[in-house]
Amino acid sequence: MERKIRVLLAKPGLDGHDRGIKVIASAFRDAGFEVIYTGLRQTPEMIAEAAIQEDVDAIGMSVLSGAHMTLFPVVLNLLREKKAEHILLFGGGIIPEEDIEKLEKMGVGKLFTPGAITSEAIEYLKEEIPKRRKEEKLF
């Protein structure tokens, strides 16, 4: 059986604009992904913890509040601390070009900005995730 792509979609912080992330959630579901949506107002700890429990391949964060330079690095660090750095952290929002560069340098995956189409994100995950999955020694 082909392994399903599992993605956690999260809205960190106090930003309550969830229309975008809901559009993404539906598009991912229609692409055959298993999407876990955790709702509004998540802390980075909640997001990292949920991602581990759900054993997702990727976390998609939607940040429209301007706090991206804080939120993305914090979640990235938490994943490293919890030995879950294999999980791809990507996202979307209103993020200036130069910040995208900085975040990508830190290890954040692709960031989608207004005007992006859902199929771009789907193609990106379909390509990126199989590369990151590795056979683990179980016993």
Next chain:
Amino acid sequence: MTLFERFQKKDPVALSKFITYVENQSKDYEKFLSRIYPMTGKAYRIGMTGPPGSGKSTLTDKLAQKLSSQDRTVGIIAVDPTSPFTGGALLGDRIRMQALSSVKDVFIRSMASRGSKGGLAKTTKEVILVLDAFGKDYIIIETVGVGQVDLDVVDNCDTTLVVFTPESGDAIQAMKAGLMEIADIFVVNKADREGASNLIYELDSFLDLKRKKDNSFGKCWEYPVISVQATHNIGIDLLWKKIEEHKKFIQDNGIFEKKRKAQIKSEIKKLIENRIKEITEEKVKESFDIENIVEEVLAGKDDPYSASERFLREAKLI
């Protein structure tokens, strides 16, 4: 350290990885299950079922908080449906369980039903074993929103709760076969809404018949109807008390053991059936010219009954 050693040391990352391994039925997952099997049998399983939107997730959230406050560890399996058209799924039960993500020793896993029709996912039963072996005291299994025939949960749980709301319809709906027959405890959620007291009354009077019938065996479970308002945390203490009473009731009357025996029996049968199915499919593929026989049947020279009989004899399966 191997992943299995990390699992034994109660590392949640390892738990999560093994759940995926079992859920995907990856290579040799049965061997893993047989290895952890001796570590299972300690967890108590609570099933949570009912129509969509009745408040199963919210109620699960409140019960888990209650358990956690009593220093008990909890595993939650929340099942949501897979689209039969795209194979994708939107798993949203965690939205109602946000408060739990910061609670110690609660582990929540969302599962997509992946084509299974019984209200649970194909491998929910196996994931229960993994959580049990990991050392969870209680496991709450929340089904997809169910109607009248998707009742797998009852075969996998010790105490089954069915959650209704005043909007669920009158008691005639409940009297139809299905949900009504599997519940140990009836929960009327959103009890502040209009029609709640009516529904409680109707359920209660209908259940009287069931209570009397069961009583003829000398062991009577009361089949309580509990009114709650999950979002406001009203009625949860009483609900929890009834769950504990039911637990004691089934343990004291040998029902717990009987249930577990039945589960083991059906599990062994299922495993044998699956294996036989696999073996047969392989044999059909390698030594049965099915296309040719279809032509023969169509031409009136053969028929499906003798053809299948012939195959089974030739393959030495009967």
